[in-house]
Amino acid sequence: MITSVLVANRGEIACRIFRTCRELGIRTVAVHSDPDENALHTRTADAAVRLPGGAPSQTYLRGELIVKAALAADADAVHPGYGFLSENADFARSVLDAGLTWIGPPPEAIEAMASKTRAKKLMGLEPLAQVTADDMPVLVKAAAGGGGRGMRIVRELDQLEAELTAARAEARGAFGDDEVFVEPYVEGGRHVEVQILADTHGTVWTLGTRDCSLQRRHQKVMEEAPAPGLGAELRASLDELSVRAARAVDYVGAGTVEFLVAGGTAHFLEMNTRLQVEHPVTEAVFGVDLVALQIRVAEGAALDTDPPRAHGHAVEARLYAEDPARGWAPQTGTLHRLSVPNGVRLDTGYTDGDPIGVHYDPMLAKAVAHAPTRAEAVRKLAGALERAAIHGPVTNRDLLVRSLRHPEFTEARMDTGFYERHLDELTAPVTDPYAPLAAALADAHGRSRFGGGWRNLPSQPGTKRYLMAGEEHEVRYRHTRDGLTAEAEDVTVVHADTGRVVLEIAGVRRTFEISRHGDQVYVNTTTLTALPRFPDPTADRAPGSLLAPMPGTVVRVAEGLAEGAKVEAGQPLLWLEAMKMEHRVAAPASGTLTALHAVPGQQVEVGALLAVVHEEEPQP
Structure with a gap:
């Protein structure tokens, strides 16, 4: 019986596993790098062990340090999470050799499937040995790891060598293995995967399908279960192939078999020998806790003969600290607030006030909505994200909302090229023309409490300047004996304080919630930058x-x-x-x-x- 689990991971991953462990009465142990000393996963675990350093290569990728930490903290089991060392057979062996329980598949199964080239051979497939112009386009992929790192689409033969070099360098840095391979790239395909779970008694479950076609840089942005629009024959084929892959390596535990589906045909991609980031949509549809099932399987328990039945539809969106309009550039800074409406599951490794650093993946949270139908789940998630309070670095929130409401997605016609086709329209600035006025009135109310405010003699209107979506906006207002008034046509100020402004605009009342952190002002879901009265003449840079x-x-x-x-x-x-x-x-x-x-x-x-x-x- 497992009584104490060390999670060899960080952030949202560790927090999610700790939640299940607490429900099962299992003690939790965190490991943390120096930047993660005060991270949420470090603070919420029952015990925590420092891994000196900042970069993953110094910390979360050091298996020997993690095993040492588990022994020092009296843990009796190690859960690898998903990412970092979760698909490292040598790490699994070192855990077992130390006398600890490994909550994952056997090292031999990891070894067989961790290399995509070996996995393809096991399934009777071969990567391209020689590439010619007739083979274009092709996909360069890292043999180890996942998450889109070391992956490149190449459309011109003369670009292949440079992209191979870049892919090797990225794979070496991410996984410590620079092996890459080339395979045909299927245009217009959908990324579909099957969740499997196997015990030590020979039972293998398939828990439905997931569609993960909305991707950026070959990393998933949106996932849903079940994958929509698949015929019964294709679903049966995916299940059969997934069970065959699991049995081929005597698989135990949770895993995912991934396919590219095009023209009604499934092309095997790889098998991930770990839990996936998108597993909550499967949990929602099947009413299970996959982490709890992993732990029970690791303890030797037998699964029921048949898996539970599916109910409804679930959609997950990954909230990233990144700017999609600027090449998906990751963002750093302080996450001042993160809150979504009730009724939507939020898995995160951050709380209000936490720093977003440069060392790790920019994912802030996963938001998951479950409903009886796909249309209801999509609407529920879009509405929740639209109303979420997210104050801090730039995020992809607006992109997510627009993606969920795009006709290709609502009609389930999406494929892996979705963002290549629609990124410009999905990243057009989202602004509220009354946000600057609301921000100025809230600021004016705050200053009036400290000596500003109404004067007996007429005066010039107050002015404030804000940057909104790259454009400067100036707004005017006045202090009168009746309070603040707006110098804007057909606008009446109903109420104004530092955190809330109510305006009546052409006969319609609107409420604006205001939050300010430094020169950043958040008005509902619109972000403004308060500008100084006089610009800094030293801010310009030389051309080029x-x-x-x-x-x-x-x-x-x-x-x-x-x-x-x-x-x-x-x-x-x-x-x-x-x-x-x-x-x-x-x-x-x-x-x-x-x-x-x-x-x-x-x-x-x-x-x-x-x-x-x-x-x-x-x-x-």
């Missing part, structure tokens, strides 16, 4: 300046690049690593590199000057 789009580490500079070099527009100059992803910084125009400040290994903050390209004059 390349600024760091995010905080991160310079991982490499283009070979042979030096000041004075001629560069072409779009030419990659250097690469930044932030939140487990590599980001390419390219020349904004053709010209001469007049300054290069970035060096490999350098830590940079957002807005740091990396290089300057002097654009060449057009020839007459």
Whole structure:
């Protein structure tokens, strides 16, 4: 009987597993890096052990330190979570060798399926050995790990070698294994997966399908269960293939078999020998706790002969601290507030006031809605996200809401190219024309309490300037003997205080909830930046300046690049690593590199000057 579990992971993953452990009466142990010293998972565990350092390679990827921590904390079992070492057979063996219970599949099963190339051979498939122009487009993939890291779509043969090099570098940094392979890329396919659960007594469950087609950078953004629009014959085929994959390696525990579905045909992709981030939609539909079932299987319990029946539909959206309109650039800063309406499940590793750093994945939370039908679940989730209070770094919240309401999604016609086709329309600024006025009135009320306010003599109107969606807005108001008034047509101020403003606009009353943190002002779901009365003349940069789009580490500079070099527009100059992803910084125009400040290994903050390209004059 397991009495104490160490979770070899962090953030939302660890918090989710701890929740189940508490319900089962099991003691919990966290491990944490130095940046995670005060993280939610560290604070909520019964005990916590420090892993010295910041980067994953120093901490959460050090299996020997985690085993040592488990023994020091008197844990009798280790749950790997999902990510980091969850698909590392050597880590599983070290846990077992230490006399601890491993809450996961046997090391031999992990080994057989952890490499995508070996998994394909096991299923009778082979990657491309030689690639020609006729094979284009192709997909370059890392053999180890997941999460879209080390993955590239290549459409031109002359780009293949460079993309292979980049994929190897990214895979090496993420998984410690630079093996990559090439396979045909299926245009217009849907990413569909099957949840499996197997015990030590020979029973293998398939718990329905999930559709994970909405992806950015080959990482999932939206998932749902069951996958809509699959015929009975195709569903039966997916179940059969998934059970065959599990039995081929004597699988035990929870896992996922992934497919690309196109034209009614399922193409095997890989088997993930772990729980997936999107497992809550399956839990909601089948009424199970997959973590609890993992623990029971690890204790030797037998599953029922048949799995439970499915009920209704569930949809999950991943809330990321990132800016989709700027190449999905990850964002950092303080998460001042995160709250969603009741009735929606929120799995998160953050609480109000927590910092969002550069070391880890930018996912803040997963929001899950369950309802009797797909349409109801989609509507429920979109409405909850639209009303959520998310104050802090830029997030993908508006993108999620618009994605859920897009006709291709509501009609279940989506595929993995959804964001390639629709990103511009989905990232158009979401603004409220009355948000700046509401913010100014709340600010004016606050200042009036400290000596501002109404004067007996007429005076100039008060003015405030805000930046909203990249555009400057100036609003005017007055203090009168009757209170604050707005200098805006057909607008009456019904109520104004520092946290709430009520306006009557053309006969319709609207309420605005106001929250301010520094110069950032949050008006309902609109974010504003309060501008100073006089702009800073030193804020401008020289033309051609390349600024760091995010905080991160310079991982490499283009070979042979030096000041004075001629560069072409779009030419990659250097690469930044932030939140487990590599980001390419390219020349904004053709010209001469007049300054290069970035060096490999350098830590940079957002807005740091990396290089300057002097654009060449057009020839007459």
